[in-house]
Amino acid sequence: MSKVTFNLRDKGAQFWDKSPRWRRVLLSVIFIAICYALPFLNNPILNTPGSDFQSVLFYPVGMYVMMAIGLNIVVGKSGLLDLGYVAFFAIGAYTMAVLGTKTSLNFWEILPIGVGLAMLSGVLLGTPTLRLRGDYLAIVTMGFGEIVRIVAVNTSAIGGSRGIAGIPTPPPAFKAKFTILDPKPYYWLLLTFTLLIIWMVRRLAARRPGRAWDAIRQDDDVAQLMGINTRRSKVWAFVLGAAVAGVGGVIYASQILSIVPDQFNLNVSILILACVVFGGIGNLWGVIVGAVILAFTPERIRFLSQPRILVFGMALVIMMNLRPDGMLPKKKREHLEADWDHVEESGEGEIK
Amino acid sequence: MRLEIKDLHVHYGKIEAIKGVSVVVNEGEIVTLIGANGAGKTTMLKTISGLRPVTSGQILFDGKDISKMPAHERVNLGLSQAPEGRGIFPGMTVLENLEMGKYHRKDRKSEMKEDLEKVYHLFPRLLERINQAGGTLSGGEQQMLAIGRALMARPKVLLLDEPSMGLAPLMIANIFRIITEINNLGTTILLVEQNAQQALQRAHRAYVLETGNVVKEAKASDLLNDPAVRAAYLGVGAH
Ligand SMILES: Nc1ncnc2c1ncn2[C@@H]1O[C@H](COP(=O)(O)OP(=O)(O)O)[C@@H](O)[C@H]1O
Ligand SMILES: [Mg+2]
Numbered sequence: 001m002s003k004v005t006f007n008l009r010d011k012g013a014q015f016w017d018k019s020p021r022w023r024r025v026l027l028s029v030i031f032i033a034i035c036y037a038l039p040f041l042n043n044p045i046l047n048t049p050g051s052d053f054q055s056v057l058f059y060p061v062g063m064y065v066m067m068a069i070g071l072n073i074v075v076g077k078s079g080l081l082d083l084g085y086v087a088f089f090a091i092g093a094y095t096m097a098v099l100g101t102k103t104s105l106n107f108w109e110i111l112p113i114g115v116g117l118a119m120l121s122g123v124l125l126g127t128p129t130l131r132l133r134g135d136y137l138a139i140v141t142m143g144f145g146e147i148v149r150i151v152a153v154n155t156s157a158i159g160g161s162r163g164i165a166g167i168p169t170p171p172p173a174f175k176a177k178f179t180i181l182d183p184k185p186y187y188w189l190l191l192t193f194t195l196l197i198i199w200m201v202r203r204l205a206a207r208r209p210g211r212a213w214d215a216i217r218q219d220d221d222v223a224q225l226m227g228i229n230t231r232r233s234k235v236w237a238f239v240l241g242a243a244v245a246g247v248g249g250v251i252y253a254s255q256i257l258s259i260v261p262d263q264f265n266l267n268v269s270i271l272i273l274a275c276v277v278f279g280g281i282g283n284l285w286g287v288i289v290g291a292v293i294l295a296f297t298p299e300r301i302r303f304l305s306q307p308r309i310l311v312f313g314m315a316l317v318i319m320m321n322l323r324p325d326g327m328l329p330k331k332k333r334e335h336l337e338a339d340w341d342h343v344e345e346s347g348e349g350e351i352k
Numbered sequence: 353m354r355l356e357i358k359d360l361h362v363h364y365g366k367i368e369a370i371k372g373v374s375v376v377v378n379e380g381e382i383v384t385l386i387g388a389n390g391a392g393k394t395t396m397l398k399t400i401s402g403l404r405p406v407t408s409g410q411i412l413f414d415g416k417d418i419s420k421m422p423a424h425e426r427v428n429l430g431l432s433q434a435p436e437g438r439g440i441f442p443g444m445t446v447l448e449n450l451e452m453g454k455y456h457r458k459d460r461k462s463e464m465k466e467d468l469e470k471v472y473h474l475f476p477r478l479l480e481r482i483n484q485a486g487g488t489l490s491g492g493e494q495q496m497l498a499i500g501r502a503l504m505a506r507p508k509v510l511l512l513d514e515p516s517m518g519l520a521p522l523m524i525a526n527i528f529r530i531i532t533e534i535n536n537l538g539t540t541i542l543l544v545e546q547n548a549q550q551a552l553q554r555a556h557r558a559y560v561l562e563t564g565n566v567v568k569e570a571k572a573s574d575l576l577n578d579p580a581v582r583a584a585y586l587g588v589g590a591h
Contacts, residue, residue: 225423
């Protein structure tokens, strides 16, 4: 299996690092403007049969992008395999649904509560379980994801398996009205939050928390020897990831009007994880590209109806064989990890 | 700064790896712990730095029992370790690895330049490779980086786990020469080694560890001449 060596990510990073400030600002502004203008794009290549392009932009594309960025903090940055990420999404969505239908709080008031609850559950799940490593953590988080769903199914106060209907939409903001008929304002709302999250993640990654996650991912014990409180760093990564999913959940529920527990099943966690791995684990832009492709493609090839998931799955397998590190892999040097134990020390020269 | 280990017991599950070891490292000394593969040397160091929990016994650092303290807090007190197998962060550059060594220091900004220069003075090779990824260094360079990184934390006691492991003889000699230099600059050192010859030549005092027990304790120079030690650890009399 030949491995494509050309690394677009490194090329991009190089270009960015060499660019003067004005060029960076200009490129960012253009990029952001294009993102906001996407719903007006009317292109037959991008059109999605069966569902309109603007809706697809909000869900699944925008939603997957946001979730993948959040999960990447946990899996990509700090190296913790979380298979129950959907739980935090569900907690955000249920907070919106329950408070929106049972109290007079509006979307903007519920949002911080939903995020707060997702973070709190992140602390509660993370504190005892993050001492586990690798596979054990994956299994426990997977269990947590299922437990949240099953509890929702069995709690009649929050609608049981029928879920909750009649979730209110957000109040108008900046002249945009949030209605069932028009997905554009939701997309813009989601995009705005996604950009905020990207900004936050980039800042964190470049600073001490990011350094600590880097160290922990590469060697947990040695990270402790550097004076890093690894337990606390990991819980933080978990909680930040949970917060992002919480935001996603609240926005999602406010758009879709009704939710049922079965929407929050294991498949969602796995799909979001696939976005992260497919795009290039640990690299923010790779993860975004991965999420866009994985969310969009099944919608685009909907005309194939039944075999479409099969085609999609095969494309994934072929892709991962061609680029095992993802579309836009993180800097190559990370992968030297395993090799070097076998390098034989031959006649080292003098130090001086 | 005196490090004293009193009647230390450490378990891996039900297996007792350290069976009541007592070791003293006085300020300014190089003390070495020699022993064969599996004797429990790494376990000792990991327990001292807090990566393994103690079953019973005390670890006194400057008279205070730190045996229950989490590993990352022990670094603040002045205990730094260059771990077995070097533990370089492969995806970080040489400079980034060294910076990690200062992660916990409150005054890391103001100290950084001065300490980097100290490390480059000890290991000029690291300066040449400053932007090279840690994972691409040779074994000897990685060992230098591991020791340099530990020094960035301004340790009072430096713990070294088999710095000679997997290195060519010339590089081993170099590393040991620098260990003496670091000690001369005022850092107390606890050195764990299988390479008894080199370790005993450099250390002031030594302990011999066998399957979790200290079987001998003496001045390093005395052990170099001890027939039993020579036979078992220095490969003399084997043929
Ligand atoms: N993670 C572990 N789990 C179980 N037993 C271990 C582990 N690490 C070390 N041991 C055992 O503890 C003993 C001491 O090992 P170690 O401290 O690594 O020795 P040394 O560093 O002197 O070679 C050995 O018998 C080894 O098999
Ligand atoms: Mg060892």
